[in-house]
Amino acid sequence: MDSENYIQIELYCERTQTPIEFIDDLLEFDMIEVQQIENKKYVQQHHIIEIERIYRLRNELGINMEGIDTINHMLEKVNRLEQELKLLRNRLTIYEH
Numbered sequence: 001m002d003s004e005n006y007i008q009i010e011l012y013c014e015r016t017q018t019p020i021e022f023i024d025d026l027l028e029f030d031m032i033e034v035q036q037i038e039n040k041k042y043v044q045q046h047h048i049i050e051i052e053r054i055y056r057l058r059n060e061l062g063i064n065m066e067g068i069d070t071i072n073h074m075l076e077k078v079n080r081l082e083q084e085l086k087l088l089r090n091r092l093t094i095y096e097h
Contacts, residue, residue, distance in 0.1 A: 005044055005045055006035060006042040006043065006044055006045070007042065007043055007044075007045060007048060008040055008041070008042055009023055009034065009040075009041040009042065009043055010040065010041070012043070012048070012051075018051070018055060022055060022058075023041075023043075023051070025065050026051065026054065028065075029065055029068075029069050031050065031054060031068075031069070031072065032047045032050060032051060033047065054068055057071070
């Protein structure tokens with residue numbers, strides 16, 4: 001494991017004052033992935049942005065985890081549709097010239 005790409009969850013929670021129960025909720029809803037090494041949980045750095053985004057949705061907007069899960073699925077679908085639209089537009093430009 002390349003330790004530069006992982007952050008220990010306990011350390012992250014301690015430094016950011018994020019409740020460890022919140023991380024447990026994220027794991028329950030499969031919103032993040034963790035690696036367990038020597039009885040310690042680690043998360044990849046790119047998941048930190050997702051953790052912070054979800055934490056703000058929950059605490060600042062009062063959205064529960066089920067609502068956040070629904071929002072995440074909708075955002076994934078929008079992103080897929082945007083990619084598909086971009087692909088179709090690129091294909092269409094071939095016929096316009």
